[in-house]
Amino acid sequence: MGSPLRVLSLGAGVQSTTLLLLIAHGELPMIDAAIFADTGWEPEAVYRHLERLEHEIAEPAGIPLYRVSNADIRRDALDPQTRFAQMPLYVLGPDGSHGMLRRQCTDLYKITPIRRKVRELLGYPDTRRVPAGVYAEQLVGISLDESWRASRADYDVSYSRSRFPLLFLTGGTGRTARGWTRTDCQRYLSAHGYADTPRSSCRGCPYHSNAFWRTMRDDRPREWADAVEFDHLIRNGGARANANGHLLRGLAYLHRSRVPLDQAPIDRRTRTELRDAQGELFDALADQDNERGCSPFACRGDDHDSAAA
């Protein structure tokens, strides 16, 4: 049996971009492919970044970069004919109680299409059983400061096994200088002309922090208007559930304050922002640092700042 296929789960955020650069620069062993799962609703900056990665890094290094997609998450949410895998929307119950819908979107829109591509690359594109011992090593960008995610990134199946190269690199700034932190990644990206690596996540992800919403409102008015409109349209949950008579008990919102996005208190600074403002080494990147993108195999959304809605 030959050596396993090696693929990079390219979320196109800070950590996975770092991995791609390290591989292309020969600082990590070569891979057979990089796979980006497109939910169809990423910020324009992410698509631009991906283009750059493909033409400046992947192609010259001979790494095929595949864009895979299951569907368009925004369209699915609003189309009564289409199955919609729930986003983690905030819910205000009829009695004023607070709840949140269970997140199903990462699986359907990110993990499923990546798995499908992995099977195809292994030579088993359909539902045929992949023989024992045939598998891909899937490189996932988890940095030292979030190493606990490696145990939670428990998405292995027999034909796809996760690997976390950033946790084992030397020369980082962690206590033992083994393993790279997010800051190490940012330094590396800055040194190679990728300081502006954006956060990868759906435009209207409910996990966005206040800082992310503010930047969108102030710098990307078209995306902001799009998110505000979407927030308005999902007030009663997904269109298909409604069409099928499964009415949401309560009202759904994108912002954790559970008020319409264009009225939400996004100018309020969260605890995370205040902490980061107290002398982070990378002040210029502090705002980005508040953002935890939706990596397919290590969704960072659930550690959103619980402070101050």
Ligand code: SF4
């Ligand atoms: S970014 Fe948010 S909405 Fe999009 S797939 Fe991830 S968790 Fe779901």
